[in-house]
Amino acid sequence: MDALTTSRLTKFYGARPVVNSVNLAIPTGCVYGLLGRNGAGKSTLIKMLMGMVQPDDGHAMLLGHDVATMPAEVRQRIAYIAEGHPLYDWMTVQQAIDFVAPFYSHWNGRLVDQIVDHFELPRRRKLRRLSNGQRAQVSLALAVAPEPELLVLDDPTLGLDTVVRRDFLESLIQIIQRDERTILFSSHILGDVERIADRVGVMVDGVLRVDCPTDHFRETVKLVLLEFRGAPPEWPGSEGVVSARHVGSNLELVTVGFDDQLRRLAESLEPESIDVLDLNLEDAFIEYTRGPKRSLPLFVTEPNDVSYARPQGVA
């Protein structure tokens, strides 16, 4: 069963679609990393999933319930950490815990205590006096205490230093391992996504252009270097090529896969050599998203599930 599905989810700001007909399905137990450059529509998509922003078209289902009509009992099973970790600054850490706890029927006070103790959070200190890292840790404690089945995090490590970020993620991994929890999180930090996400989605200009297992994305996006003796020729254009650019006497292609057809086309330009380079997730993401706005869609479905392979960005 899918913990989260969206169908043609669309949001316009003015005439511009910031989220454009996104169809997404995240199976239960999956850790899904949502990637995209600034302004790609990640936060708006997450806000629509959490009911903070009303979609102009389409709908979203969380744990089998429509977001627009979701009863409070279902929302007890969903946690959300908003971007920037908004909290009531005048509260102390303990007051923040006491404030949130009464909203939930299943509040795991012991888990909160464990997290607070683990991070050595000062319970009597005002939240305004905490560092960004400590605020993130408080947010995490408050989010996981109701033992949610679905955890949605909007760029939770934004603004955290490397050590705190690593601590935060390791705690998150431990929490994931406790139960079969579904997690959707957006991030700019590809290393974080690589470390914990089973599956990635990449949004480009409001459109979900990639939705596939993390390894598949990394293995599929290739950098192809065609070396020429003089000035390289123009790339004739073909399916499977995200971008083509001249770098000195090289023609650099970013491709989704590099099959025989592309190889034959490359060879027809008579380069001195053809090098096909694997990319790590960060390089793959950068190459995929920085080029001209014509990145190729990359959707991979599980053999027994066709729900992913739905049209995107047709609003």
Place this chain on the structure above:
Amino acid sequence: MFRTLVLKELRESLPIVAIATLAIGYVLASISWGFKLFGSFLHGADQVPFVADGFAYKIAWIGGVLAAVLALKQTQWEEMKGTYRYLLYRPVDRRQFFLLKIAVGLSIVAIMMAAMIVAYGVWASMPGRHASPFFWSMTIPSWQGWSVLPVIYAAAFLSGIRPARWFGSKLLPLAGGAVAAFFLMVQPWPWIAWVGSGLLTALYVSCGIDVARSRDY
């Protein structure tokens, strides 16, 4: 759950309540004992309590400012701090949450300003305080001024919660509410003020709740 929300609203209203308490205390001191610090608007110790001292206008001014500032604080503060995103996904119906916010705000305004009228009435009812007779019925114009305060509060709440392109248009409901409250207060029939205030407040509150439920955060 509701207790924790009420306590939060009360705690966040505390600075405004403190300032309003000081203002009320000063006005009461100035009209009761002649304590003077500012201009003549606030004074009236040598006049007939509730009848010829402009007390109803003082109630409307202080209460109106308190109502408007409190409602705008309750709505805009959360907006500016981004805490709507912390609060609104909690398992509480959004309508209930905003109704509770409004109930706390209205209660603060109503109780504080009622206390001001009652305190002044008690002072005026004591023998030897002033050279004129006193009947509690003389307080009716002040209660008429008090009764229009919910209109200003609800209008300011709608102004604060509704998205707008610029501040001027955002404040249009508040401007409309203030004008309506003024006319309800100056017209001679108290019952019209009470009924009109009730209807307008209900209208503004229902609009505010509708906007709060459907807007983006």
